[in-house]
Amino acid sequence: MSKHNGSATLHDRRRKMKAALFARPVRPANLDGDPSVADLVEQMAGMSLQARNIGLCAEVLGRMLKDPDRPTIILGLAGPLIAAGLRRVIRDLIVHNVVDVVVSTGGILYQDTYQARGYRHYQGTPEADDIALRELRVNRIYDTYVDEDKFWETDLWCGKLADRLKPGPHSSRDYLDTLGGELEDEDSILYQCHRLGVPVFAPAINDSSIGIGLTEHHHRAVKRGRAPLMIDSIRDNYELTQIVAKSKKTAGIYIAGGVPKNWINDSIVMSYIFGREMGHSYAIQVTTAVTQDGGLSGSTLSEARSWGKVKSDADFAMAWVEPSVSLPLLAGYVLGRKLAEERSRLRFSWKGERLVSLEDAPEVRSAR
Amino acid sequence: MSKHNGSATLHDRRRKMKAALFARPVRPANLDGDPSVADLVEQMAGMSLQARNIGLCAEVLGRMLKDPDRPTIILGLAGPLIAAGLRRVIRDLIVHNVVDVVVSTGGILYQDTYQARGYRHYQGTPEADDIALRELRVNRIYDTYVDEDKFWETDLWCGKLADRLKPGPHSSRDYLDTLGGELEDEDSILYQCHRLGVPVFAPAINDSSIGIGLTEHHHRAVKRGRAPLMIDSIRDNYELTQIVAKSKKTAGIYIAGGVPKNWINDSIVMSYIFGREMGHSYAIQVTTAVTQDGGLSGSTLSEARSWGKVKSDADFAMAWVEPSVSLPLLAGYVLGRKLAEERSRLRFSWKGERLVSLEDAPEVRSAR
């Protein structure tokens, strides 16, 4: 081959490589015509930076919801999401069958309970005088206030509920299912999960005001020489792992990070105990956690692949946008486009801590 | 007064203080009915965290646009906003008369020029192999790619333009106005600013590819023993300060931070040179810059009050949400609600570096 041809080939190859890199131009956002939230999110996929990441998360959501293998979708919730004003949005994701399992901090579920009992979060300011708030028994969550007296009352109520339940080991799911059954509030996450049979786990439920109530119950039981209700946290592992092991595929939706993210990912790894080698087929995360501290909240979903938590060929995306902004965008897309409408609901049959069966129940569609 | 009464009074006062703190409950987002972007942003004001901050920014925008004193609204732009896909959004804010003056990094205006000349940004990935990109002369901006050959060509073009202009001192505004006049692209920021008489400043224009072009021009001039076109950066100060000093009120919209934010704020302080003591009446910022490093990009607008850059009684808000996400939300709100529709356009009469007059031109409405 002549030198000339060689260069031509090289030049040609470079041209092709460049053309491949330049395959998809950035598409500027266009706000003409007062677009819907779903429209804007769709546009975001053609933008760059975190807008594109939001758009990519939306696309991954679309594919996980339409996958004929019907992955079991596990929603991980952390951060002050009820304070943020996301209670209704999360509740809608459950009611409209976007997610199959919920894993949450205890705090979120506690604050759902507090609201279900008629109490509210109030718009405050991060510049508040915390000493003055303390004197008034007003507790601050960044820019919202809650009523300590009503918190107190709700703590006690959670503990009293335990007094009525069977002593001995429970999973958080078991306890939370009972708790959800006591709430009568259509807007409640726990109520809807109970009603629809969606399992809710709080793997660190002791680290919440529900935990405070249960500690009071525990103390009462000890004093009276009775066996307390226990939250056997390993039972939580056992239960979620069974769900994973009985699923064809799994998908994770991570809001913020924290224990829920890591624990869901661990359950994927733990499926080996039941002879499966799982790995999420789909995963998205929206978070403010930085990557540079090496913590699990901000660790990339790519990193999770090195552990096998997320499959090597998984479909995933991650956006660094605070959840009070990013979750309404993503939920607005999914609900606006009715992406979960055709999706069947899973039916979980529990016998104590054993998941007897996990069935696809096509007849049970999302309702309300 | 009896002790009993004293307590009652105390109790009463506490109750009132608590009621004041609990005046506004958090209102959860509700995505029923496929809401528009403007609807969601309106809802956000009743949520918490950064969603509320976005909502508050939107409300401040609403009030600044409706203020009968017609503040001069100065838009500060930093960050890779063209790469991000925000070119059209920014252009629309100008065309629809939401802003009166633009202050930008040179990079943004350069990339606007690059696009106006027919070149594109491409969707890439932050995980790219930068050494391979280098070999292909593909430059990366986080997750977008640009074509170095076309950058090169555009740099030269900017320098050649200077060859044709009068040597000696210019402000960046003066040069950019000429540059905008050379572009024929309805979607261009610089073109529209030129067409509509909206002043555009790049106070650090030397720090951009436009600056590279002008340096080439400078070198050419030196070699040929000719006087070069100069960008007298103090002239920029002089010009913006006159605009501020001739305004009844001012308002700042800060996208990201950087030199544009600080420089606009400094022009407010500099108004003392013309015998005014200004201070923004309105200010909003959306940024990812952290506050804890003490830098000006992330410094709070409250801090700016200690300097008099923002008035003590100003109406302001700040959201920590990356601009590719936050700017479409805010612009979607303003445009969707047509908040600037009744707003007159300012007419700037320049005589060299002197602002002869700054008039409200009610007949010139936003168009297109």
Next chain:
Amino acid sequence: MSKHNGSATLHDRRRKMKAALFARPVRPANLDGDPSVADLVEQMAGMSLQARNIGLCAEVLGRMLKDPDRPTIILGLAGPLIAAGLRRVIRDLIVHNVVDVVVSTGGILYQDTYQARGYRHYQGTPEADDIALRELRVNRIYDTYVDEDKFWETDLWCGKLADRLKPGPHSSRDYLDTLGGELEDEDSILYQCHRLGVPVFAPAINDSSIGIGLTEHHHRAVKRGRAPLMIDSIRDNYELTQIVAKSKKTAGIYIAGGVPKNWINDSIVMSYIFGREMGHSYAIQVTTAVTQDGGLSGSTLSEARSWGKVKSDADFAMAWVEPSVSLPLLAGYVLGRKLAEERSRLRFSWKGERLVSLEDAPEVRSAR
């Protein structure tokens, strides 16, 4: 009073207020003479930004260690601290009697165990090819690698240990104390805590590889129809709360954030169950968590005052510096200045889950 005098007074008052604000000039760092870490940290208190915050944290540490009321100091650990290379530093804080109680994520204690069993973390890179790592069973933690095969083996070992223990409810402290007793490694955190009687809690121990081992144990027990070892997470609450309630004062040292921070703070609140109304007298935190997402990791210690978790008049400081950098600085200060040398060690007498007594044991000094 004449007008003149009034102005004079006003002028005088302003002068005084200004003088008060200007009482302490910033003292520039001076690196002459190759200063020690302790010297630099001491200097930092006179600087600004996060350097000052590090300096203030150091000063708070100094006061908490010298307080004659001998607060019970609780160390909260989160983030990949063993991977970071902080194992020895943390171990030294325990051995040198700087802290009295340790609350940790399960992950940190697991990785301490993995190292105690002879395995290592390796220097890697965040840009690694995660798919290639997966194939080699190399797991990535940001920029470090671990050996999945040795992880696996360590998981199993943790589960096997449970096979030998009494079935039924345990606290994480109880289990971890046993685990620590099995390790023979002077550099191990768990080993030293066991040796010195320092209680270690992992309130979300299920969310870790120890939890994976215990789940395997659980599954084995279920299959064989035997009662498993349970981790009753409410028992953890009960135990830590007793420690708090039996303390004269408490102090919190928070590395990163996560469940340990929040759970320690909750234990303070829970002391009401035992008739105490506690609140940390001292608290410091070093973290990378942002404040603007409202999450508990990044929530300010001031905010914690509104909850009564930190006392209204507490001595506290917080630095936004990643722990691999900030913890060696703070530990270098405390150890370099020998601040804990005179401090007595606490003696905890447990009877099952009951803390029979918590005594100050002056004769037991910190030792190696």
Next chain:
Amino acid sequence: MSKHNGSATLHDRRRKMKAALFARPVRPANLDGDPSVADLVEQMAGMSLQARNIGLCAEVLGRMLKDPDRPTIILGLAGPLIAAGLRRVIRDLIVHNVVDVVVSTGGILYQDTYQARGYRHYQGTPEADDIALRELRVNRIYDTYVDEDKFWETDLWCGKLADRLKPGPHSSRDYLDTLGGELEDEDSILYQCHRLGVPVFAPAINDSSIGIGLTEHHHRAVKRGRAPLMIDSIRDNYELTQIVAKSKKTAGIYIAGGVPKNWINDSIVMSYIFGREMGHSYAIQVTTAVTQDGGLSGSTLSEARSWGKVKSDADFAMAWVEPSVSLPLLAGYVLGRKLAEERSRLRFSWKGERLVSLEDAPEVRSAR
């Protein structure tokens, strides 16, 4: 080859790949014996996360200072570094010949001037009442206070200096050199640069209080019909590019980010104007800027390679640690280890804006 052998080979290859990944164990920090700052920084290179990044930055610094090709080292400064208490540290880097050229925000150099004139920064708090500060004419920079009256006076002084200088175009370097000559303060950055012939650029000097003073001068000149002193910002480009083009190699040290970082990098690119194709051989950055917004402050040095700003085979590192903490660590390492002691000083011969020669002056050693 038999199947068996094939597997053996595969197994062998995997073992080797794994061994390569596991070549360097993480080395835990050890604080025994009250280590010096330099000792700790050296240890950090064997740790992980940002500690390792600090350690790697230190190692890169060591290599750039010992390179026999003697790279021209350009220091980029942004952020409130004087307020932070870093004035002396920066001055020492100049005096001890660690850096050859300084590129800074105007603000840093202004605050150096303010201090050289006898005024101070004061320790304040980010929670200050900004409205009260405004009334007292106390300006806040995060957690420090400055005296507005003394700022004002210093602004005027900067403008008056311009009155005495030759009208017409100057570079910022030219003006700043004169300014440095007026200051009599051994601790001043500008004074030492003037004394030692170290060029200092402020490419956006108009965006600072020096710029305010020059604007006042400009206004005065305009009113009196006289030509003002101009800062031709393109001249800055021309000057720095000559330095780059006359250097064998270059190295960048970026504190924070902002215009200095980008502008230094652009000067590397601009060297093509003088027929060179440069690219930093060494680069380090310490910053708090996030990467995910795509901005230039937080853009990785790897990304800079795609532009050719940093060479493909360059030696670089980057740490996400706030400069008030990271700069004393790095400077403590360089000064403590006396790494620049043998280094010659560069001698710059300027004829107006032309760099006539750039010579290595071995006889001029770093001195105080």
